[in-house]
Amino acid sequence: MAPGSKIDDSEITATNNLFSDVVTLTSPPLPTLPVDVILEILCRLPAKLLLQLRSVCKWWNFLISDSKFIKKHLRMSTTRRLHFLRYLSRPQNKYILTSYPLDSVFTNLNTDLTEFEYSPNNFKGDYPRTTFEHFIGSCNGILCFADHYKGLVILWNPSIRKFKDLPLFTKPDVCIDFHMTFGFGYDSSTDQYKVVVVLDYLVPVSTTIWVLETEVKVHILGTNIWRSIPTYPFGGVPVPSALSGKYVSGTMNWLVSKDPLGWGKPCYILSFDLVNESYQMILPHIDGEDMCDLWSIGVLRDCLCVTSGNDVWIMEEYGNKESWTKLFTVPYMRVRDNSHVLITPIYMFDDDQVILKFNSDNDLDLALYDSKSDTLKLTDFHPIDYQTIPEVCIESLISP
Amino acid sequence: MAQEASSSTSSKTISLKTGDGEIFEIEASAAKQMKTVQRLIDDLGDDITIPLHNVFSKELPKIIEYYKKDITGEITKDFEAEFVKDLNDDEVKVLFLAANYLDANKLFEFLSQNIADRLESKSVEYVRKYFGVENDFTPEEESKLREERAWSFRGIKEDE
Numbered sequence: 094m095a096p097g098s099k100i101d102d103s104e105i106t107a108t109n110n111l112f113s114d115v116v117t118l119t120s121p122p123l124p125t126l127p128v129d130v131i132l133e134i135l136c137r138l139p140a141k142l143l144l145q146l147r148s149v150c151k152w153w154n155f156l157i158s159d160s161k162f163i164k165k166h167l168r169m170s171t172t173r174r175l176h177f178l179r180y181l182s183r184p185q186n187k188y189i190l191t192s193y194p195l196d197s198v199f200t201n202l203n204t205d206l207t208e209f210e211y212s213p214n215n216f217k218g219d220y221p222r223t224t225f226e227h228f229i230g231s232c233n234g235i236l237c238f239a240d241h242y243k244g245l246v247i248l249w250n251p252s253i254r255k256f257k258d259l260p261l262f263t264k265p266d267v268c269i270d271f272h273m274t275f276g277f278g279y280d281s282s283t284d285q286y287k288v289v290v291v292l293d294y295l296v297p298v299s300t301t302i303w304v305l306e307t308e309v310k311v312h313i314l315g316t317n318i319w320r321s322i323p324t325y326p327f328g329g330v331p332v333p334s335a336l337s338g339k340y341v342s343g344t345m346n347w348l349v350s351k352d353p354l355g356w357g358k359p360c361y362i363l364s365f366d367l368v369n370e371s372y373q374m375i376l377p378h379i380d381g382e383d384m385c386d387l388w389s390i391g392v393l394r395d396c397l398c399v400t401s402g403n404d405v406w407i408m409e410e411y412g413n414k415e416s417w418t419k420l421f422t423v424p425y426m427r428v429r430d431n432s433h434v435l436i437t438p439i440y441m442f443d444d445d446q447v448i449l450k451f452n453s454d455n456d457l458d459l460a461l462y463d464s465k466s467d468t469l470k471l472t473d474f475h476p477i478d479y480q481t482i483p484e485v486c487i488e489s490l491i492s493p
Numbered sequence: 494m495a496q497e498a499s500s501s502t503s504s505k506t507i508s509l510k511t512g513d514g515e516i517f518e519i520e521a522s523a524a525k526q527m528k529t530v531q532r533l534i535d536d537l538g539d540d541i542t543i544p545l546h547n548v549f550s551k552e553l554p555k556i557i558e559y560y561k562k563d564i565t566g567e568i569t570k571d572f573e574a575e576f577v578k579d580l581n582d583d584e585v586k587v588l589f590l591a592a593n594y595l596d597a598n599k600l601f602e603f604l605s606q607n608i609a610d611r612l613e614s615k616s617v618e619y620v621r622k623y624f625g626v627e628n629d630f631t632p633e634e635e636s637k638l639r640e641e642r643a644w645s646f647r648g649i650k651e652d653e
Contacts, residue, residue, distance in 0.1 A: 126624060130593055133601070137609035144645040148617050148638045150629050254644060 132156065136165045139172065140252035140488050163490045167233055172488040173440075174207075176251065177481050178238055180226040187212040188226070188238070192251055193476060195440070195485065198448055198459060201473040213240075213247055213258050227482050229275045229288075229337040234489025237277035237288065244273055246288055248314070248493035251486070257493040259288060262310050262319035268294035269303070274331040276338020276345035280367045286314040286493075287367055289338060289345050293330040305330065311370070314493070325363055325372040336482070341392045342411045343367050346375070348390045348399075362390065362399070364412075377406055377417050393420070393441040400436045405447075421462060423449065424469045440485040450482055459483070507534060508542040515550040516542060523560035528596035545595070552591040559600050568599075577607050582623065585611070 135143065135157065143166070147154045156162055174192040181187055188211045197203065229237040229246075239246040246259040264271070271294040279286050290310050295303040307330065310319040331338075331347040338345040345365040362375040377387065377399050391398045396407040403423045410416040423436055439448040439459075447462040449469075459472045505521040509530065521539065524530045533543045545553070559576065562568050577585060589604040612620060621628060630638070639646060 126590070127593075130590075131624060133605045134608050134612070137606055139613060141645045142613060144642045145617050146620055147642070148630065148635055149621050149624075150626050152629075153626065154638070 128156070132162060132165065136162065136169045140166075140490050143490060144253060157490075167487075167489045167491065170234070170488050173485050174251070174488070175440075176228065176231075176236060176484045176486050177476060178226055178228055178484075179481055180240075188247075190236075190249065190251065191476060192486075193474075197476075198461060198472050198474050203474060203476040206476065207251070209251070209254070211247070211249070211256055213245055213256075227336055228484040230277045230340055231484050231486040232277055232279050232286065232340055234487050234491050235277075235286065235493050236484060236486050237275070239273075239275055241273055244290070246275065246290075246312070248277075248286075250489065250491060250493050252488045253490055253492065255492055257314075259312055259314075260317055260319070262290065262312070265292065265294055265296070265306070265308070268296050268306070270295045272330070272333060274333070274337060274347060276340060276347065276365070278338075278340030278343070278345050278367050281343060282368045288312045288314070289365060289367075290319070291325075291331050291338070291347060291363075309365075322370055325365075327361065327363065327372070327374050329361070329363075331363070336389075338365070339390050339392050339397065340367075341395060341397045344373075344411065346390060346397055348387055360387070362387075362397070373412070375408075375412070376414065377401070377408070378414065388435055389437045391438040393438050393447065398438050400438065403436065405436070405438055421447075421464055421467070423462065424467070437482060439483060448485075452482075505539070507539055509548075509553065510542045510544050511548055511550045511553050512546045513549050515553075517550075517553050517557060519557050519560070520564065522564045523557065526560050526563060526597060526599065527556075528598070530595060532596075547594045548591045552588050555588060556591060556595065556597065556600065560597070563599060573603055573607075577604075582608075582611055586623070 135146070138146070143157050147157050173195045175195050175197060176190065176192045179189050181189060190209045190211065192207050193203065194205055197205070226238060226240065229239055231237065234250055234252055236249045236251065237246065238249070244261055244264065248257045248259065249255070271292070274291045274293075276289045276291075277286070278289075288311070290312075292308040292310070294306055296306050297303050307324045308321060309324050310321050312319045327349070329349040329351040332350045338347045340346075343366065345367060347363045347365075349361050349363045351360060360376075362377065364373040364375050365371075366373070375397075386401045388400045388402070391400075393407055396409055397411060398405065398407045398420070400406075405420045405423065406417055407420050408414075408416055409418050435452040437450040437452065439450055441447045445464045447464070449460045449462055451458045451460055451471075459474055460469055461472055462469045506518045507521055507524045507530070508516055509519055509524075510516050519530075524534060530543060530545070537543065548556075555576075559568075562572060580588070585604060585608055589601070589608060592601040592604055612623070615623075620626075628635070
């Protein structure tokens, strides 16, 4: 409750005297609302309306653009949407970003969509070759995706429709089998958004011998550079099938495999602390045994989550290895050709229902798991880009 | 006057006098939820009539009704919807300001959300009138701002 919002007594006494002889008593004219009271209402409004309300007057234009208000709005924000990304290669060379209300997974309606196209400025004739693009992640209302061919990272806030292309980083010279894996998150100690990239590649040490090298670079949003930092000391490479680094509780997390080609099963989680830029190795295990059949990594209700076979585990308290808890086991899903079904957790609702993505044979299906009844059902929600992995993103006014 | 011990029975009532001179009774436990009232009770004692200069006989009964339900733990979404159903936007605003003056947190937050919900599909002009704000942009400045955010202006309801 805003302090100091009490109206000045003398003002009211004077007004009361004016009205004291009037037979039908009504409230005196309202004084102008105190600013903190106005902000209590404004911070609950949707972003689209707030952008319009910047035209109310100069003072409101300032208030709504102020970073303190924007943070307050984020704290109050509860609107989330389901976002999809796809890339159209030649001749269009553009990204298509589509979003739906989160409850589309229940209503199966794919008509309430918002679509946006984007051609990054930095393409400059050198376009991504692959059409398989995906979101790196989202944080505080900002979505992050990248062209994994050039290493062009793009930030996008769909609520205010603002894009930002990040500067490119330098790639190693002579190498083969070059991969990059990104992560996007927020450092609350410095109020900065950071993108981290892990590069892995093979370099020749002789005509027949190649060794694995890894590099880690950090970019702070608002600066021009990627800063190289010491790489992680545990060995191995991030696994591409697990996709990007996942942000949770001020850390970035990747699934890493000890196999230098990255095809082996991931066997540990590389944790990178965004605040003090240090590494930690996290091993999910239960009953003293390490889980080594990790398939994907994600975040559910702000907890790190991994899938091992058909089991979905979360780390209830980040960093505490005793806090690994099995959330549920996905009921057996019959697939066409017995190939393994990769399960990726997407989002968990307040009522404990979970949106999962099933990936088998390039076919994506979204499913809803209800923990209360232990049932899984495939949704009939099939937007045009259902082949890609969606990202759930909250509404905010933060400029990328 | 010495304040009674905090174990005052819930049957104890406090008298409140509105800015237009009417007196209403409220239970002590409900009065506790309105920090301004509680502060006045602490200063003046709970045996005298507490003056509330800035709240009037139109609003106070409604506020008392809300907190009567609150102390018995009966506030539900249905009750809150019913509570504001017949109020127009200006009546809600007056109630909201009264809740602010009384430092009645729960009601204040509920009404903040309700006003936000009412404003969601309104135009810039309506919001200006509602908050009593004067437009100090020149027509050129305003049209430039609207152009920059043209997409956000599509799809608004006509002013009532």
